[in-house]
Amino acid sequence: MNWNDAKFETKAIHAGQDPEAKTGAVVVPIFQTSTFAQPAPGEHLGHEYSRTSNPTRDALQDCLAALEGGVQGLCFSSGLAATHAVLALLSAGDHVIAMDDMYGGTFRQFDKVWRRHGLTFSYGDLRDPGVFDALVTPQTKLLWLETPTNPMLKLVDIAALSAKAHAHGVLVAVDNTFATPYLQQPLALGADIAVHSTTKYIGGHSDTVGGAAIVRDADLGARIAFVQNANGGTPGPFDSWLTLRGVKTLAVRMERHCQNALAIALWLEQHPRVKQVIYPGLHSFAQKELAARQMRQLNGQTLGGGMITIILDGELAHARTFLSTVRAFTLAESLGGVESLIEHPAIMTHASIPPEQRRAIGISDSLCRLSVGIEHVSDLQADLDNALKAAFA
Ligand SMILES: *Cc1c(COP(=O)(O)O)cnc(C)c1O
Numbered sequence: 001m002n003w004n005d006a007k008f009e010t011k012a013i014h015a016g017q018d019p020e021a022k023t024g025a026v027v028v029p030i031f032q033t034s035t036f037a038q039p040a041p042g043e044h045l046g047h048e049y050s051r052t053s054n055p056t057r058d059a060l061q062d063c064l065a066a067l068e069g070g071v072q073g074l075c076f077s078s079g080l081a082a083t084h085a086v087l088a089l090l091s092a093g094d095h096v097i098a099m100d101d102m103y104g105g106t107f108r109q110f111d112k113v114w115r116r117h118g119l120t121f122s123y124g125d126l127r128d129p130g131v132f133d134a135l136v137t138p139q140t141k142l143l144w145l146e147t148p149t150n151p152m153l154k155l156v157d158i159a160a161l162s163a164k165a166h167a168h169g170v171l172v173a174v175d176n177t178f179a180t181p182y183l184q185q186p187l188a189l190g191a192d193i194a195v196h197s198t199t200k201y202i203g204g205h206s207d208t209v210g211g212a213a214i215v216r217d218a219d220l221g222a223r224i225a226f227v228q229n230a231n232g233g234t235p236g237p238f239d240s241w242l243t244l245r246g247v248k249t250l251a252v253r254m255e256r257h258c259q260n261a262l263a264i265a266l267w268l269e270q271h272p273r274v275k276q277v278i279y280p281g282l283h284s285f286a287q288k289e290l291a292a293r294q295m296r297q298l299n300g301q302t303l304g305g306g307m308i309t310i311i312l313d314g315e316l317a318h319a320r321t322f323l324s325t326v327r328a329f330t331l332a333e334s335l336g337g338v339e340s341l342i343e344h345p346a347i348m349t350h351a352s353i354p355p356e357q358r359r360a361i362g363i364s365d366s367l368c369r370l371s372v373g374i375e376h377v378s379d380l381q382a383d384l385d386n387a388l389k390a391a392f393a
Contacts, residue, residue: 003066008182009251016062017244028059030241052229056237060244061212064202067181067247068194070214072221074228075240079177079197080105081233082211084113086173086193088227090141092118097135098144099126101152101361103175103197104350106144127287129160136168145191146175147184147294151309151345151369152362153278155287158294162190171220173213177201177336182254183296183303187216193224200336201306204246204253208239253338253374255298257306260380261372265308267381273318273392275366276311280304307335308370314392316365319344322391323368328375328383335371340380342370 003015017028031054036047047053057075065073076082083106090096098110100123110121124131126145143165147156162172173193174186180201186194196202198210215221228234235243258281265279277284280291281304288302296303312318323331329342333349343349345363353363372380 008067011066012063012250013248015066016059028056028241028244030237031055032237050237051232051234054234054237054240056244057235057240060235060240060247063244063247064181064196064198064212065214067250068176068214069181069185069187070194070216070221071218072225073212073214074221074224075198075235075243076211076213076228077233077235077239078209079103079175079195079199079211080109082195082197082213083109083175084233085224085227085231086195086213087114087119087142088231089171089223090114090119093120093139094118094141095120095122095137095139096142096144097122097124097126097132097140097170099146099149099154099156100124100357101149101154102144102146103150103177104345104352106146106175108352110144125154126156126161127154129157129164132161132164136164136170140168140170143170143172144175145172145186146178148178148280148305148307150178150307151350151367153178153280153307153309155280155290155294157290158184158186158189158191162192166190178305178307179295180250180254180305182251183258183305184294187214189294192217192220198243198247199334201254201257202247202250202336203243204250204337205242206334206337206339208242210235210239210243254303254306256374257372258298258303260374260377261304261306261308261370262301263377264370264372264380264384265304268308268310268384271388273313273388274310275313278309279307306372308372310368310370311364312366312368312391314366318391319366319368322387325387325390326383328379329370329387335369337371338374340371340373340375342368345369 061073122135165172172191174191176194177197194214196212262281269277291302329340
């Protein structure tokens, strides 16, 4: 059945997930097999070998394609493997423009792997779309966006930048990990590729690592599918199944993540020991008009996601005590799971970014990143309150 006309919540549960033809199993089975019997040489029943295709992975790919409004989804063994597959479309000499504030591992892959293979990169603060005009060259082939960015939660105008890029024949990829397709639809805004670390909100339960790239053009889909099979960074059937099980509840989880995060952000804004709270759902958020235009609204409120970045009114030592005292929040890298996590980007997730560049984008030693989970908000707030008291005792 085609679920294209269904609402998001319905697609999450049904797209790509029709009852299994042979047994009627309501849940897509885990086809834990590497290969498929052929009735005669060269004749197969739709699958030959699980790197190339596997029914459990196909179900996840079709579901994610439906959720992002694309024609094809390709899944990978990690978010960075998905990024790698997109960059593998390029050739030596090609130029890429990317946001100056982005996931540290993406920067590391661009800077330490792809540059050695002859790609060149320019980074800019694309909050001002005019920066693209200053960076674009005849060699530019890809614009890599992340919005909201990690960890400064800067937004970039996907529609404006896609129009500019397409005028130069430049492909646009958006890392949609922080927003998820529930809050933001890059392909509808003009981007060519939506990229995910499904490890985060899409999987949602911190129990598997995975990635995806979703496209709205069949030719581009075929090119990435070729890389997926040729390079082979595919997820196994069980990881695909876990991710598919997670995605079914994406809409309800995201609403609660956003509701909890907004309440915590409003409370932190009033806290005397917190110098700054960055959250796209706040009135104080610098780009609140763009957030309202580009991200989902519910009852007149922008759903700003589950990530909050705060700057404490203190030094590294205060941040260390704060982060070592929390209990309802777990001190860990990663984000987007049902449980709340907290971390210190300068020491943890963004340590691979050179210190000067970190400082330039605002990642100071008193900056902490919160991934607000779906526990009861009053427990989360009490935990932060207690840890702030300990840090500034
Ligand atoms: C985690 C993350 C990635 C990388 O994904 P992995 O699944 O860890 O490889 C890429 N982009 C963003 C925004 C992320 O948060």
